[in-house]
Amino acid sequence: MSIAYDEGDVREVAARARVASHDLALATRAVKDAALHAMADGLLAAAPEVLAANAEDVTRAEGNGTPPNIIDRLRLDDDRLEAMAAGLREVAGLPDPVGEVVRGSTLANGLELRQVRVPFGVVGMIYEARPNVTADAAGICLKSGNAVLLRGSSSARSSNAAIVTALRTALLASGLPEDAVQLVPGDSHDSVKALMRARGLVDVLIPRGGAGLIRSVVEESTVPVIETGVGNCHVYVDASADLEQALAIVVNAKTHRTSVCNAAESLLVHADIADDFLPQVIDALHEREVTIHGDDRFTEYDGVVEATEEDFGAEYLSLDISAAVVDDVEAAIRHIRTHSSGHTDAIVARDQATIRRFVASVDSAAVLVNASTRFTDGGEFGFGAEIGISTQKLHARGPMGLPEMTSTKYVVIGDGHIR
Amino acid sequence: MSIAYDEGDVREVAARARVASHDLALATRAVKDAALHAMADGLLAAAPEVLAANAEDVTRAEGNGTPPNIIDRLRLDDDRLEAMAAGLREVAGLPDPVGEVVRGSTLANGLELRQVRVPFGVVGMIYEARPNVTADAAGICLKSGNAVLLRGSSSARSSNAAIVTALRTALLASGLPEDAVQLVPGDSHDSVKALMRARGLVDVLIPRGGAGLIRSVVEESTVPVIETGVGNCHVYVDASADLEQALAIVVNAKTHRTSVCNAAESLLVHADIADDFLPQVIDALHEREVTIHGDDRFTEYDGVVEATEEDFGAEYLSLDISAAVVDDVEAAIRHIRTHSSGHTDAIVARDQATIRRFVASVDSAAVLVNASTRFTDGGEFGFGAEIGISTQKLHARGPMGLPEMTSTKYVVIGDGHIR
Numbered sequence: 001m002s003i004a005y006d007e008g009d010v011r012e013v014a015a016r017a018r019v020a021s022h023d024l025a026l027a028t029r030a031v032k033d034a035a036l037h038a039m040a041d042g043l044l045a046a047a048p049e050v051l052a053a054n055a056e057d058v059t060r061a062e063g064n065g066t067p068p069n070i071i072d073r074l075r076l077d078d079d080r081l082e083a084m085a086a087g088l089r090e091v092a093g094l095p096d097p098v099g100e101v102v103r104g105s106t107l108a109n110g111l112e113l114r115q116v117r118v119p120f121g122v123v124g125m126i127y128e129a130r131p132n133v134t135a136d137a138a139g140i141c142l143k144s145g146n147a148v149l150l151r152g153s154s155s156a157r158s159s160n161a162a163i164v165t166a167l168r169t170a171l172l173a174s175g176l177p178e179d180a181v182q183l184v185p186g187d188s189h190d191s192v193k194a195l196m197r198a199r200g201l202v203d204v205l206i207p208r209g210g211a212g213l214i215r216s217v218v219e220e221s222t223v224p225v226i227e228t229g230v231g232n233c234h235v236y237v238d239a240s241a242d243l244e245q246a247l248a249i250v251v252n253a254k255t256h257r258t259s260v261c262n263a264a265e266s267l268l269v270h271a272d273i274a275d276d277f278l279p280q281v282i283d284a285l286h287e288r289e290v291t292i293h294g295d296d297r298f299t300e301y302d303g304v305v306e307a308t309e310e311d312f313g314a315e316y317l318s319l320d321i322s323a324a325v326v327d328d329v330e331a332a333i334r335h336i337r338t339h340s341s342g343h344t345d346a347i348v349a350r351d352q353a354t355i356r357r358f359v360a361s362v363d364s365a366a367v368l369v370n371a372s373t374r375f376t377d378g379g380e381f382g383f384g385a386e387i388g389i390s391t392q393k394l395h396a397r398g399p400m401g402l403p404e405m406t407s408t409k410y411v412v413i414g415d416g417h418i419r
Numbered sequence: 420m421s422i423a424y425d426e427g428d429v430r431e432v433a434a435r436a437r438v439a440s441h442d443l444a445l446a447t448r449a450v451k452d453a454a455l456h457a458m459a460d461g462l463l464a465a466a467p468e469v470l471a472a473n474a475e476d477v478t479r480a481e482g483n484g485t486p487p488n489i490i491d492r493l494r495l496d497d498d499r500l501e502a503m504a505a506g507l508r509e510v511a512g513l514p515d516p517v518g519e520v521v522r523g524s525t526l527a528n529g530l531e532l533r534q535v536r537v538p539f540g541v542v543g544m545i546y547e548a549r550p551n552v553t554a555d556a557a558g559i560c561l562k563s564g565n566a567v568l569l570r571g572s573s574s575a576r577s578s579n580a581a582i583v584t585a586l587r588t589a590l591l592a593s594g595l596p597e598d599a600v601q602l603v604p605g606d607s608h609d610s611v612k613a614l615m616r617a618r619g620l621v622d623v624l625i626p627r628g629g630a631g632l633i634r635s636v637v638e639e640s641t642v643p644v645i646e647t648g649v650g651n652c653h654v655y656v657d658a659s660a661d662l663e664q665a666l667a668i669v670v671n672a673k674t675h676r677t678s679v680c681n682a683a684e685s686l687l688v689h690a691d692i693a694d695d696f697l698p699q700v701i702d703a704l705h706e707r708e709v710t711i712h713g714d715d716r717f718t719e720y721d722g723v724v725e726a727t728e729e730d731f732g733a734e735y736l737s738l739d740i741s742a743a744v745v746d747d748v749e750a751a752i753r754h755i756r757t758h759s760s761g762h763t764d765a766i767v768a769r770d771q772a773t774i775r776r777f778v779a780s781v782d783s784a785a786v787l788v789n790a791s792t793r794f795t796d797g798g799e800f801g802f803g804a805e806i807g808i809s810t811q812k813l814h815a816r817g818p819m820g821l822p823e824m825t826s827t828k829y830v831v832i833g834d835g836h837i838r
Contacts (some may be wrong), residue, residue, distance in 0.1 A: 022756075026779055107801055111790060118782065120812050203812050222638055224813045245835035252837035337441075359830055360445055363537065371530060371833030380838075381829070382526055393539050393622050393826035394643045395814035407812035410800070411778055414790030416664035418671035419799075 009185045010194035014201035017122045017147040020177035025119050025145050027176060029096035032143055035174035036092035039142075040085035042170035043135060046162065047081055053162035054131065061155055073130050074156055084135040084163075087385070091139040094384045097403045098145045112413040117406040119145030120203040124184075124195050125387075126151045126217060128209035131159040138167050138181045140387050144405035147180045149202065151195055154187035196221035203407075208388050211315065226396060228388035231261035231343035232315045233373040236332040236358065238349035239270040243277055245370060246348040250281055252372040253346065255288045259317050261389060262344050262376045266312060267323040268332045271297075274325045290319045297325035312339045329354050333361045340364055342391050344376040365391055365398040428604045429613035433620035436541045436566040439596035444538050444564050446595060448515035451562055454593035455511035458561075459504035461589035462554060465581065466500055472581035473550065480574055492549050493575055503554040503582075506804070510558040513803045516822045517564045531832040536825040538564030539622040543603075543614050544806075545570045545636060547628035550578040557586050557600045559806050563824035566599045568621065570614060573606035615640035622826075627807050630734065645815060647807035650680035650762035651734045652792040655751040655777065657768035658691040662699065664789060665767040669700055671791040672765065674707045678736050680808060681763050681795040685731060686742040687751045690716075693744045709738045716744035731758045748773050752780045759783055761810050763795040784810055784817040 043050070054076040061071050103115040123146045125137045134150055141148035152160040160183060168178040184191050196205060199222045207217040211230045218225050235253050237246040253264035269277055274297055282301050285292055292298060293307035304323070311322040312335075326332045329347075336345050346368035347358040359367050366376040376399065378386025383401030390396040396404035462469070473495040480490050522534040542565045544556045553569055560567035571579040579602060587597040603610055615624060618641045626636040630649045637644050654672050656665040672683035688696055693716055701720050704711055711717060712726040723742075730741040731754075745751045748766075755764050765787035766777040778786050785795040795818065797805025802820030809815040815823035 022780070025782070105801065107799070111794060113800060115817075121782065219641055224643075224811065226813070242835065248835060248837050256838050361441070363444070363540065364828065366829040366831060369830070369832045371831055371836035372838055374838045375530060375831060375833075375836065376829070380526070381532060382524065392643065394645070397827055398534075398829045407816055409783065410785040410795070410817045411788070412785060412790055412794060413788045414794075416661065416667060417790035417794065418667050419675050419791055419793045 007194040016179040020179035021147040033092040038170040040088040042166045046166035050162040053158035056158040088139040124149045124205040126207045151184040227392040229261040232341040234345040236268040239272040240351035241348040295324040344373045426613040435598040439598035440566040452511040457589040459507040461585045465585035469581040472577035475577040507558040543568045543624040545626045570603040646811040648680040651760040653764040655687040658689040659770035660767040714743040763792045
């Protein structure tokens with residue numbers, strides 16, 4: 001079922017967001033933080049409505065034959081609602097990025113120059129399944145002074161509508177414009193298209209979800225896009241590695257949580273330690289039911305599946321890993337340049353020159369040394385809230401916290417200066 | 420005449436740039452600065468070849484009936500070559516942005532987190548007429564560690580080819596890859612298209628030129644774009660202004676140089692001072708042969724032309740200015756929100772609350788207080804070199820110096836950290 005709508009509806013909603021963004025940009029931190037607490041309270045007060053709406057979504061998904069793991073992501077309960085409310089309160093506790101002076105000086109002619117953080121204006125979020133993203137994104141956008149247009153998955157439409165109703169009521173009671181948080185009307189692909197073409201009304205689009213969603217937004221959008229999250233992450237184990245450390249890091253990076261973008265998807269091992277390390281790592285991964293898609297050197301061992309070229313480019317998000325033996329750190333760098341998605345790549349090594357070379361030459365959002373790829377995360381980095389992990393080079397790269405949700409402007413103050 | 424080429428040629432050139440970018444990213448400041456001086460020397464040594472090539476371009480342009488002002492922009496002479504060489508040496512003197520630690524901390528678990536500036540990789544420049552941009556862009560990209568693909572105007576193709584040959588020879592002699600600086604082959608629109616679609620090979624496109632060029636790149640490119648330079652800049656004269664200052668600022672902003680993006684194109688005057696200020700400003704502008712396209716209040720005076728709605732959105736780049744009387748600062752803000760291109764808008768006022776309101780509510784790359792719009796410029800801001808003035812909100816906003824030509828990556832160092 002697809003709700004009827006036309007492009008005009010989306011533009012109208014975006015135009016209302018634009019108006020709301022003007023007030024929001026001027027709101028003080030105190031007002032925004034009070035609103036975030038009111039949103040948390042409102043969400044918990046609306047628990048019966050939100051859970052009833054969520055039950056509709058779950059019933060519909062079950063009727064569609066949706067796989068159980070997706071239904072689990074869709075399902076809300078009291079604990080998950082509490083977590084959403086706690087997330088909003090946590091954002092209230094973070095510093096306000098708006099107004100931060102990024103750079104400042106007095107020029108030779110006496111002009112005072114200040115580069116100051118300002119909100120983008122209107123942010124469009126396009127995301128899949130999990131309804132908790134609805135509250136998270138609303139909170140992060142509000143704190144950074146941005147109006148947000150939310151386009152969640154149609155499978156979560158009843159949940160998202162109930163959540164947004166609760167949040168908007170709280171905004172209004174806090175004296176902020178309720179149109180600072182809006183759902184994009186319609187649930188067909190056409191409404192996403194209209195959002196992607198609302199250049200001038202929407203300042204930035206952030207897609208969160210699978211590689212297919214992100215690619216289609218990047219290719220079709222005329223609104224500037226921040227790409228997030230596809231992770232084909234590598235762990236390279238150098239000849240100089242502490243092999244015990246290496247084993248723990250590989251196992252953690254692959255198995256700690258498989259469905260996330262910072263999980264390891266590919267293992268590279270230096271040839272000089274292959275005879276020693278391969279049996280250990282293969283055993284440890286097999287023990288945790290990981291399927292290893294290996295090159296010739298790996299398939300010498302029992303239970304390793306032969307890797308295809310596609311395997312080395314794959315983001316499995318499952319208990320699978322591609323694996324190859326490389327001649328040296330240069331070969332590892334070349335392999336990573338060819339196959340990495342530019343999210344997170346790690347080296348395990350003790351030799352300082354090798355580490356320096358790897359860090360300088362691997363061009364990814366995060367390069368980790370002797371640490372699990374799982375650490376690339378806004379929470380782990382201490383940012384307190386994360387809207388996604390950017391894998392592009394413009395504007396923001398890596399985990400995006402509140403400062404990454406802002407632009408800047410120059411304020412230049414004189415007393416009659418002319419050239 | 421359009422030189423035959425196919426999309427494969429552009430992709431091949433881009434792929435060579437990508438390879439060159441790997442070496443360039445590792446080059447030290449000392450090596451890059453030596454190369455910049457060698458490029459300056461090489462350019463001067465090649466003066467006979469460059470000037471001969473330029474003479475070809477000028478002859479062809481004259482044959483085409485190109486207007487004299489465009490031919491003037493195209494023409495090179497010894498002075499202009501000296502200026503290009505001096506520009507390269509000036510870039511050598513600027514700090515290297517690559518490797519700058521933007522943010523750093525030690526996390527609670529002992530992980531060391533560093534956000535470090537790194538080159539984009541491959542930058543595509545699409546620009547019009549002036550051949551000096553060829554050397555400027557090559558120098559700025561080299562210093563920021565980026566390989567550059569240059570797509571100048573076909574009218575300057577002989578000049579650009581001669582300049583690039585000189586620069587590449589100097590690069591090679593300096594031990595850097597000559598493919599760090601390349602011309603995009605072909606001079607039809609198809610070669611621009613191929614560049615705009617080389618996603619994955621080209622990291623960012625920077626169009627410099629007229630509004631039409633920039634709009635077409637923004638709309639057609641799948642490579643991320645940094646928009647530059649369209650300026651419909653306003654000067655708002657508040658009731659609290661020092662009228663003598665206001666007069667000097669309006670005249671300077673409009674007439675100091677008309678063909679530049681930071682020239683004023685629109686004048687707004689508070690109603691309370693209209694009777695006093697309008698005769699003065701109209702006289703002063705008429706004296707400098709400015710055509711005023713005014714609203715009802717302005718057309719009460721002799722010689723003011725009636726403004727159409729298009730006038731208020733126009734970037735004249737000539738001795739023309741649109742002009743209107745507004746009721747108050749709120750009306751000025753609304754007018755600017757509707758018509759400004761988001762480049763530079765200025766207020767002339769003494770009342771602090773009015774200034775605060777204007778600065779907070781006008782969402783442009785630069786907001787100037789009691790100063791001419793002409794100050795929005797990388798050189799004036801003390802950045803030393805400027806690749807353009809960004810009018811978009813993502814990544815860079817306002818004059819773009821060397822730091823704006825970089826991305827960042829996170830380097831995270833542990834000693835066996837797992838989650």
